[in-house]
Amino acid sequence: MKLLYDLIEGDDVMEWISRLNEAVDYIEENLDKEISYDKLAQIACCSTFHFIRMFSYIADVSLSEYIRRRRLTMAAFDLQTGREKIIDIALKYGYDSPTAFNRAFHNIHGISPTAARKQGVSLKAYPHISFKIAIKGDSEMNYKIVTKEAFKIVGVKEHYSMNVDECFAAVPLFWQKTIQSGVVPTILNLIDKEPFGLLGVSTCMNGKDFDYYIAAATDKDTPEELTEYTVPECTWAVFECIGAMPSAIQVLQKRIVTEWLPTSGYEYANAPDIEVYFEGDQQSPDYKCEVWLPITRKK
Secondary structure (H helix, E strand, O other): OEEHHHOOOHHHHHHHHHHHHHHHHHHHHOOOOOOOHHHHHHHHOOOHHHHHHHHHHHHOOOHHHHHHHHHHHHHHHHHHHOOOOHHHHHHHOOOOOHHHHHHHHHHHHOOOHHHHOOOOOOOOOOOOOOOOOEEOOOOOOOEEEEEEOOEEEEEEEEEEOOOHHHHHHHHHHHHHHHHHHOOHHHHHOOOOOOOOOEEEEEEEOOOOOEEEEEEEEOOOOOOOOOEEEEEOOEEEEEEEEEOOOOHHHHHHHHHHHHHHHHHOOEEEOOOOEEEEEOOOOOOOOOOEEEEEEEEEEOO
8 A cells, every 4th residue: 555645646635535534524414414515525626526426436336325324324323222203213314114124224234124223133333434545556547638628529429317326237229229329330430530439428518417419529510310418628638558457447447536636736627528539449458448537726
């Protein structure tokens, strides 16, 4: 493990870790109230979209799942130590009906809320997490910093307004559907500018919704069956990814957020995340693609 004090940007890392822990403290203080994802992002000094993604990479659990586990941990404590009615405990932790609470509680603890009141039963506890000032650096990451003027992309898109964690799981299905539709060759024929590849573009909207495009960067006219979007002017950290898909890019994205970003002097910018896929066998250990992370200098 590489101590963050040994890194050039050690003070920035400590500040970053401190903000994350403040966000987790906010969750802990509001387990029995509404938890605002926007407030969490504000504490962490980034967009809601990026905070949700960043949290899952760092904590190895999605934000919504972490909150669910903590609430049901506290619900178990209340059931064993208090005299509140089960319906009141359910409402306290955000469940509108006893049925929904019973199902969620059983999924975590393996028993019903009623059974959890008995002495000697086995329950699970998911502790309050905290982030420490140490970071792992297994191997090098090759990257370059690129500033680009606004550019047009053309392709197909899906709009996601569900839980963001669920959206990320849905994106691979969108890729599968798009490939099966036969539209990819049409998109590829439009490529005439950088980034020169088939793009996966996540555009965060208002922190809760986002559009995901499978597209090409182009100055050509947009065919009727496709849609266009203008990527705003921004600076990106462009990372080389080598390895079989999708595991290689998933590992790289996690390393970018947990290892590179906190020590870089940069933070997330309000612009799309871009993945650039080149021709080749995506199952090959030598396959190459790129991850474009929107960045801005820390103030």
